[in-house]
């Protein structure tokens with residue numbers, strides 16, 4: 001495919017998936033974004049873009065930029081993949097539409113509103129306990145513990161086997177990137193977890209009164225097949241946990257670093273949503289999305305051949321100075337509309353209201369119970385081919401007085 005690259009487009013030897021890039025990604029994002037609207041990544045034989053306008057335009061053109069060839073680096077139409085494709089994420093119109101419709105109903109505003117009180121009570125319990133401890137790992141003990149406490153029950157997963165959830169999600173995201181050591185390690189660790197997910201997708205192993213039941217109800221109505229319903233349950237296990245966990249961790253890190261933002265949230269806990277949204281803009285937990293061209297296309301002066309992968313650098317676009325003023329600053333006064341951490345267009349995250357609600361109840365509980373939040377040690381970055389955030393985030397909090 002390299003021969004299709006025009007001589008005029010910038011070429012880069014930067015490797016966004018090198019261990020050093022994954023550990024410190026912002027300079028890499030910036031270098032690739034500033035090189036040009038579209039950059040040829042020589043190491044991977046693909047195009048990349050970190051410009052907000054270009055990323056948004058590609059997200060919104062599923063006819064030319066398809067998802068069914070995979071949304072990672074692998075072209076799953078031609079190369080072997082580690083699992084059968086997702087019926088929603090890795091699908092194009094018109095097939096995508098029927099699955100999207102089911103998931104939009106399953107995760108509707110009404111459903112999220114119904115779950116909120118229960119989620120809030122769990123968040124409050126967890127935060128009260130942690131604030132009482134004084135020091136804890138906000139990545140593990142809060143950002144990770146909370147979604148694991150509430151989401152599997154809301155979906156209707158069986159009590160047994162849940163220890164496999166994060167191992168499976170890790171493989172899901174490592175597999176979107178190159179077949180490097182992180183991927184090989186994730187494959188080796190996930191043998192039991194993959195078996196668990198195949199078991200957990202089956203109707204008889206799910207609680208029919210929960211969200212999974214609504215997915216199978218769509219199968220009973222004949223909107224989708226029973227097998228596809230199981231595949232949609234799988235999307236909860238793949239897409240809904242790690243992303244939210246990292247997003248909440250990023251918001252807490254931003255609060256620990258920004259006294260003004262923390263004081264604003266303390267004074268008005270209803271700012272929790274704004275904190276989460278600006279955190280997602282500032283440090284997108286899911287910084288890469290892939291698309292594949294269905295035909296030759298010219299975009300921003302670059303000529304892309306058919307069947308070429310384009311890597312959308314979402315994290316870079318969310319800090320594009322052409323779109324955002326002082327993009328490196330975490331700023332609660334900012335209008336975050338147009339931030340791309342959830343994608344946009346027909347595949348824009350169908351779970352975003354769930355993610356926002358989970359973050360809101362955790363961050364507002366923290367604001368209501370803690371007087372101060374500060375880092376108690378250096379955070380450890382998450383090392384993943386396809387995700388960003390913190391593996392560990394030691395914090396010290398004081399209880400709120402009065």
Ligand code: HEM
Nearest residue numbers: 088089235239240243244247341342343347349350351355
């Ligand atoms: C902070 C948390 C989250 C982030 C950053 C995030 C990010 C994203 C992004 C970027 C996409 C677009 C992918 C593409 O265009 O190819 C997406 C799609 C999707 N997300 Fe999320 N997500 C989050 C939470 C969730 C949750 C909580 C769920 C489920 C409960 C979920 C389920 C999905 C599904 C099923 C899709 C595919 C939608 C489609 O293809 O039509 N996500 N997400």
